[in-house]
C-alpha cells in the first residue's frame with residue numbers, strides 16, 4: 403500500500419510523472435494560509451506570502467485566490483506574482499540590492515511598498531521616482547538586533563548581518579527619508595530570520611520596533627503599518643515551533659493602543675509541509691564502513707541539507723515490512739556534500755520510491771542545473787485530482803541559451 407498525498411498514492415504520481423518529483427498538496431497550502439488568517443483575525447493583517455520560498459506560478463495563483471499579498475525580493479519575483487494574478491497594491495519589495503531597472507519596474511506596476519534597507523537605496527529610489535514623476539511608498543527595514551536563535555545562514559536580525567538599518571541609526575534614517583521629495587514614508591519592517599523555533603525573539607523584535615514607532619510619531623513621522631517579516635518555523639523532525647495563536651495574541655495586545663496596520667511575510671510556514679520530494683532508489687551500496695542508498699534526487703533538487711545541514715524526514719512510499727538498514731541517502735552528484743539525509747534507518751531497495759518530507763519551501767526555488775541535471779517536475783494534488791504545474795526540464799532546455807560563439 404502506497405502512502406498518499408490527499409487521495410492520490412505517491413507511487414502512482416512517481417509512475418505517471420517520473421522522479422525526482424515535487425508534489426504539493428493544495429489543501430495543505432490553504433490550511434496553512436487560513437491558520438495565519440484565523441490566528442491574526444483580530445488585527446486584519448495583510449499576509450504577504452514570501453515568493454522566494456516557492457515561486458511556482460500555480461502556488462502563487464492559489465495564494466492570490468485566497469486573498470494573499472506577496473513579499474518579493476527581485477523584479478523577477480514581482481513579475482511572477484503579477485503573472486499569477488497578484489494585485490500589485492498587495493506586493494511588497496524587500497532586499498538589500500535593488501537595481502535601478504527593478505525599482506523603475508516596481509514603481510511602474512504600482513506596488514504597495516518598498517522595504518528599504520540602506521540610505522543609498524533611499525537616494526536611488528528617490529531619484530528613480532523623481533525621473534518617472536512618481537512618489538515611491540517606502541518602509542525602512544530596521545534591524546532590531548535580536549538573536550533569532552536559528553542557523554547562522556538564515557539569521558538576519560543581528561547587528562553583524564547585511565540586512566536592514568541599525569536601530570541606533572533608525573531615527574536619523576527616517577528624518578533623512580522625510581527630507582526626500584519623491585518618497586512617501588508609510589511603514590516600518592523587520593525580518594529577524596527564518597525557521598524560528600522560539601516565540602520570544604519575534605515578540606521582542608515587535609516590542610523594539612513599536613518603541614521606535616512611538617518615538618517617530620513624537621517627531622511628526624506617522625506610520626501606517628508595521629511589517630513583522632517572515633513566519634514561524636515548521637516541524638522538520640521534532641522541533642517545538644511557536645504557537646501562531648500565542649504569537650498573534652502578543653502582537654494584538656501590543657497593537658491595541660495604536661492605529662497601525664499589520665503586515666506579515668510568511669514563506670516557509672505556508673508551503674514547507676505542503677510539499678514532498680519523490681525520489682527513486684537507484685542502488686543500495688553496502689560496505690564494511692557504511693551503507694549508501696543512492697537515489698535519483700540530489701543537492702540540485704534539494705540544497706538545504708548541503709547548505710545548512712538541514713534535516714528532512716525520509717521514508718519509503720510504501721507501507722513495507724522490508725528490513726531497515728542504517729544508511730546515508732545520497733544523490734548522484736559529484737560532491738561529498740551531495741546528500742539528502744545522513745545515518746537514517748530506512749527500508750529501501752532498487753526501484754523503491756522514497757518520500758523526502760517538508761520539501762515545499764526552499765527546495766524547488768533553490769534548484770539548479772548542476773551536473774547538467776534538468777530541474778524536476780512539479781505536481782499539484784487536489785483531492786483525487788492531480789496536475790502537472792511545471793514540466794521536467796530536458797537537455798534541450800538546458801542548452802537552449804548557448805550557441806557556438808567560437
Ligand SMILES: *Cc1c(COP(=O)(O)O)cnc(C)c1O
Pocket residue numbers: 452454455473496497593595596597631632633634667668669670671
Ligand atoms: C525570506 C524572507 C521571508 C520569509 O521567511 P520565512 O521564514 O520563510 O517565513 C520574509 N521576509 C523577508 C524579507 C525574507 O527575506
